[in-house]
Amino acid sequence: MTRSAALTLRGVTKHFGAAVAVDGVSLDVAPGSMLGLLGPSGCGKTTVLRAIAGLVPVTAGTITVDGEDITARPPHGRDIGLVFQQYALFPHLSVAANVGFGLEMRGVAAAERRTRVAEALAMVQLSGLDGRRPRELSGGQQQRVALARALVIRPRILLLDEPLSNLDARLRDELRVEIRRIQQRLRITTVFVTHDQAEALAMCDVVGVMSQGRVAQIGPPAEIYERPVSRMVAEFVGRLNTWPCEVVAPGRIRLDGREMPAATDGVANGAALATIRPHRLLLGGAAPAGALNHVTGQVTHVAYVGDLVQYHVAAGALQLRVEAHAARHAETHRVGDVVECRWWPDDLRVFGA
Amino acid sequence: MTRSAALTLRGVTKHFGAAVAVDGVSLDVAPGSMLGLLGPSGCGKTTVLRAIAGLVPVTAGTITVDGEDITARPPHGRDIGLVFQQYALFPHLSVAANVGFGLEMRGVAAAERRTRVAEALAMVQLSGLDGRRPRELSGGQQQRVALARALVIRPRILLLDEPLSNLDARLRDELRVEIRRIQQRLRITTVFVTHDQAEALAMCDVVGVMSQGRVAQIGPPAEIYERPVSRMVAEFVGRLNTWPCEVVAPGRIRLDGREMPAATDGVANGAALATIRPHRLLLGGAAPAGALNHVTGQVTHVAYVGDLVQYHVAAGALQLRVEAHAARHAETHRVGDVVECRWWPDDLRVFGA
């Protein structure tokens, strides 16, 4: 249905007065793939998206689609579909007129327009709502209309600007799966902006983590989560224990007075930060035997969160946050229990302090 | 420091005009324990809290603290501390004056007031901010001040009205643990209102799930999560697979044409709904051998969420949502894989349709 286009950004920079919103961002999005731009608010991710759409003129850099430079084109000449956080439906037009707007702008004849609008509404499971006004729809339905409106013009690129963040948790889960299915079916090159790390990891082929106008790391979700290049990235994509340590040799650190192996990847000897995700700390019987690091400590806090049990464990000078899957037959610990806590050395990632 | 009081509600009912906001709620909160009132917005949980504080006069029912009926007392005569979602600090007063307000109302002398305000601020880790105005503080700091202000008067009961919902995820995690620690240290009887099931399960000794003005279920977190009494409760406290089935005998159902054991707990023979939590469905090698139910299906969707992998599996007429802990050495499946999915029969809970 859609042609899969390649999107390339080279050194895209945007200044607002003296403030640098985007600082030399270069990206390649492969045809038909979905890139997630993840970052805290103010990191520049939305500005990048708006620059791609042409709504924000860039200060420097180029944006190309399938090798064609579109940097100087106005938004209405870019052939790019954009879905907004606040839906941005035309309140004075019916659902069908909203979805048909882009086709009308392209001079598509009324009969064909009707067919394609009906197809697009069927794709987002809203057949039969053609005559409604946007205000008569729920938030989830409005966002589906917005998606249909962006897709019906068969854009070369689809941009999604936090499309799920105004919806409640249940609806978000549902629409997340649906958007991904549609994107994969149409094989449409997509950029998805979000501040929700679970959303980015779950939906996208490639995730770029942005910070202060730059891309801090870009790669497949598992790589971002398992091998973050900095503490900022590691903290942003999931919960983290962070302890001061000292690198004594490549692959070896001193932590709370004890030497142990760890993933130091090029961090120089001296003061550093050792980090590990709470669910990679294994308590007592849950830990397989083997050459694992381990500490012994006392449980100070237990929180049961349904499918997960969160523990705080005090071991020497270390405060450990541990998360255990509340599996059916897992033993559970109580406050005051003395437990042994183990982990695989290469789950302990070290960053410069 | 504080006396632990017992709070009892009997048949508390509140009508607003023709609308019934709270419909005969009876509760007992043991001295020193923390009750979580959990429910969707509009379920009446906040009205119950405001009734306990005396801010909403009840239509019927009684509220007693340590056996003393306080139903008719005005809010300023109840000796109950309340922490609001929007902090509700006095913007024209300093932090110290905010915290000292309740003591001033009780005629505590200036010198003692200073000592107790300093103690309370130390308890919430805000020593040294006495002279600041609320608007100069971050959201998390403002909520700490609000907590100190409510606790410094040594109230008999502490009420928390969604105190964390205006804070971001990281701060919420942190303050959650801190509030629970302070509550346990002071042994103060507490009612915590929230719409966040993880918050209620993680923090409270007892959780009451409310729906349409009534208490649908009340019990310890694990009981609410593992043995919900209704589909509404089950869905509200966590993700759920729900399939139509038929009860053929006590403890046996027919699901997608196959008979199998399940927890039917008194559901009559005939059409019913079988439910199971996604993380209780075990894929392939992850499932221990034994007398487990099982189906074979094909993976249709995979989402990697860091510490969790979510699968959608199509097995016959059933759509299965499966969540697997992304453990270090777990095998992962791809879209299109044929997998065997097993579960323990008593994890499959059946409710009347």
Next chain:
Amino acid sequence: MVGTSRYGAGAVVVALYLFLLAPIAIVLPLSFSGDSYLSFPPASWSLRWYVALLSHDGLTGAFKVSVALASVVTALALLCGTTAAYALARGTFRGRDALLALFTAPLLLPSVILGLALLLTFSSWGLLGTYPGVVLAHLVLCTPYVVRIMTTALATLPPGVEDAAATLGAAPGVVFRRVTLPLLLPAVTASAVLSFLISFDEVVVSLFVTGPRLVTLPVEIFNYVDTRTDPLIAAVSVVLVAGTLAGVVLIERAVGLRRAVGG
């Protein structure tokens, strides 16, 4: 805090306002008086004063003058005010906030001051006592309201709709015509009605700028009241109140009364 004190306060308010608004309620019966002089309640009832109103050449002539003036002023105020509001809302030029403050300033300037200032200026420009002078004076009064309503309307346009239209392939002119303008229509209506009412009712500034030469309806009413007070005046009031109410209902339908009046 307590229910009873609330009801007490409510009663106070009702009493207070019935008293303050009673004047308007009294005018209606007076206008249907059959008497030759003002008395309340009237001794007899009739429509004679409405008939008298229609055949009173001074008042009907003045009415036409006022309608013509208000129409011209409204058209010009809409043009200037909407242009200004659009520039202010969409522009990012320096001094934008200062300009907006300047625009709303006449809203707070007492009309006596405006009248004086215009009198002094117009006397050097030779506009004193001329029709363009009156129009210009009314424009100074009406335009700020238009600017305010339109600025608010532009600021409260649903976020992103114009951008959405652009990404869907609409050129700037098309975006304005197909999206912006339809969404602004209620505010344009409200501005027009308000502008018309203000110009129609204006007395002080007009008196300063033209003296009693341009006989608008308020001036003629003044003159009439100066010589006698009879139920004809009540009939005039009712007609004006009805017209104003119709305008207010239009504004209310269009943007909501509170937003137009402010608050």
Next chain:
Amino acid sequence: MVGTSRYGAGAVVVALYLFLLAPIAIVLPLSFSGDSYLSFPPASWSLRWYVALLSHDGLTGAFKVSVALASVVTALALLCGTTAAYALARGTFRGRDALLALFTAPLLLPSVILGLALLLTFSSWGLLGTYPGVVLAHLVLCTPYVVRIMTTALATLPPGVEDAAATLGAAPGVVFRRVTLPLLLPAVTASAVLSFLISFDEVVVSLFVTGPRLVTLPVEIFNYVDTRTDPLIAAVSVVLVAGTLAGVVLIERAVGLRRAVGG
């Protein structure tokens, strides 16, 4: 949409408004004229017209009358308006919304209509031409503004602070005195200033209710202008503009201009 068209629109706006606001800028130099007649630019400069103003008994006397009247009206408007706003904001009685609409209605009623209505009513109540009558008439004009500002202020009180004070042990009276009132103070200031300015500037309704018997400052200025036009009038304007600006700055400090004027 495009930068250049924005700057273009900006330029149009600036030109337009310089033109509309020029009158006010011209008054200042005129007031420092040393000439005996109006001419722009003045041939010589002096403070003589300010001196003349201070020694003009008619104008200074009228100024005192206006200040006294505006003070009385402001005090009463604050009392009525705040009570009403409190009842409206806190009350849950029936017809609350209708009452609020009623309260804001006089804001939109043309002053000629109000003047007529009051004239007719007061003539039956024997209030015509009396001081209480004028005060009452001004009250009808000023109270709605107070109600509006105070209602907004009450509605935008930080949520929960009053409840928080109550749970901390403050009885209703204490809550009002220690929490509500301090937080309302800026709005009270703004209401008072606005009320004072409106009463001070009012002409039309006063003329209807008392005729030219009560010589307020605007009436006296009218009379003065009727006989001659000299730089004294410019001096009066400057004094009034300065006073108004001071009031506006007070409002701005207290609640922000835009919230007070609306929009």
